[in-house]
Amino acid sequence: MGDTNFLKVALAQISPVWLHKELTIQKIENSIKEASKEEAELIVFGEALLPGYPFWIGLTNGAKWNSPIQKEIYAYYVENSITIEKGELNSICLLAKKHKIAVYLGLIERAQNRGGHSIYASLVYVNQYGEIKSVHRKLQPTYDERLAWAPGDGNGLQVHSLKDFTLGGLNCWENWMPLPRAALYGQGENLHIAVWPGSIHNTKDITRFIARESRSYVISVSSLMNKSDFPKDTPYYDQIVKEAPDVLANGGSCIAGPDGEWLLEPIINKEGLFYQTLDFSRVLQERQNFDVAGHYSRPDVTKLQVNRERQTTVTFEK
DSSP, X not given: OOOTTEEEEEEEEOOOOTTOHHHHHHHHHHHHHHHHHTTOSEEEEOTTTBTOOOGGGGGTTXXXXXXXXXXXXXXXHHHTSBOGGGTTTHHHHHHHHHHTOEEEEEEEEEOGGGTSSSEEEXXXXXXXXXXXXXXXXXXXXXXXXXXXXXXXXXXGOOOEEETTEEEEEEEGGGGGOXXXXXXXXXXXXXXXXXXXXXXXXXXXXXXXXXXXXXXXXXXXXXXXXXXXXXXXXXXXXXXXXHHOXXXXXXXXXXEEOTTSOEEEEEEESOOEEEEEXXXXXXXXXXXXXXXXXXXXOOTTTOOOOOOOOOOOSOOOOO
């Protein structure tokens, strides 16, 4: 597509090969290849898709102190998490470069600069040249997620140019946090990426709300997860599936336009790639009467300060 006003996007509503990073990466790669055949220029995957959301916590008494079950499953989760510095996203980056497609991917990051044993729900942006441009670690894990994920920092509150669009993204309930949203709006965001572990109850309201607040396109992408998706070699498989409902995450991926109306209504219980072409001129039209970080802001009265320093426990003087 030669016109920089238009951007074709793909929403990858898929399930992981739960807690199997190599097999889940293969599934992600196949989705990128499929999207490239449809000439998509951006593909978005759900929160924690690689290698999967920690569903076991709510099914196995995850808050029990010093539980051997929790320790063993957590260790298995960490082993299947992604250490970016070791090149574990290289194959995805190479595909992005080969097919000239940008990627937003939700994954569990095993961060070397925090010792390599704690994990973060991170949203990674790979541009169309195959370069990792930001890794946003979820600022505040939600409820029982805190038993598996560590809190992140503001380093990933960044935006990226793709054709005429300016992209930014947040993980799950971060999208309800007004100040992180404002941090992205202030950098010129006009295509907001909201990633979720799954379920329409998360996406059906806030997708349109953010679009109306920001007068931007909003893409929400969720994963899927059914009881039948738990691999039988999962530690404590029998205990997990005994308590699991048939459907743990039903999707709900969708797109709202800058006027807050649906371009793609939430899709549930259906695995696949879903496409839409976005027209940048619609952003400018809707900003005419409301621009939250521009002519409808009052920085002389209220202003946001953001710390984007990557947090680390140790720094060394040279």
